[in-house]
Amino acid sequence: MTRRSGWPVESAVEDSGDPGADRMDSGPPFSSRAEKGAPxxxxxxxxxxCLRLLTGMPRTRKQLADALYKREIPEEVAEEVLARFEEVGLIDDAAFADAWVESRHHGRGLARRxxxxxxxxxxVDSAVIEDAVGQLDADQEEDTARELVARKLRASRGLERDKRLRRLAGMLARKGYSExxxxxxxxxxxxxxxEDPELPEHHF
Incomplete structure (x- = not known):
């Protein structure tokens, strides 16, 4: 997968993908900081x-915009600053999406969905998402699914074949693979x- 810029892949995925893990603590209200001598x-x-948040890991424009809104930065000021950050390459949603897809697919085995x-x-914009996930083709996605199943296969031995099927297929479903x-x-x-290949049909 070709990355559009120098965003470090590891930095782009410090959280677990859980929205709760993506909180951005932007500190106390602007007024209280001003009283302490802040700009x-x-x-x-x-x-x-924005610089403080970007120091820890890459962020999307929307994430930074939300942080500025919470700090009561005027909308027109926020837009001007965010546009400038995009202009100089400090915000790059396409690069963020590429790095996210590459790391989360190879690191956690997540499917395109x-x-x-x-x-x-x-x-992230829908067109940018489509471009980023489109870099994973069907064969690559299936290969990753096979690797995931191979890792879990031994742990399921001893269970009834029907239960093994449901457990392993359910694991793939939770990672976004189609039924x-x-x-x-x-x-x-x-x-x-x-195992007997004639396993019963199931939905999960």
Whole structure:
């Protein structure tokens, strides 16, 4: 997968994908900071907030805009600062999406559907999401599903074949794989292991 810029992949995925893990603590209200000698100029304050948040990990424009809104930065000031950050490359939603897809797919085995949902929660534009997840083709996605099943197959031994099917296919479903792909991959893995390939149909 070609990355559009130098965003470090590891930095882009410090959270678990859980929206609750993506909180951005932007500190106390602007008025209280001003009383402590913080910059009173809203533009300077906005730049300071954005730089501090970007120091920890890449952020989408929407995430930074939300942080500025919570700090009561005037909308026109926020837009001006965010536009400038985009202009100089400090905000790059396309690069963020590419890094997110690459790391979350290879690191956690997430399928395109799950990756797209995560990026939507971060405010990434639909066209950018489509481009990023489109870099994973169907063969690559299926290969990853097979690897995931292979890792979990041994732990399911000793269970009834029907329960193994449901457990392994359910694991893939939670990672965003389609029902058809999940069932096909699990059936093949069980067949190769020596299980009866004629497993019953199931929905999960």
């Amino acid at each position: 009173r100029d809203p533009a300077e304050q906005a730049r300071s907030i 799950a990756l797209a949902q995560e990026l939507r929660t971060k405010g 058809g792909l999940a069932l096909r991959v699990v059936r093949r893995a069980l067949e190769e292991e020596g």
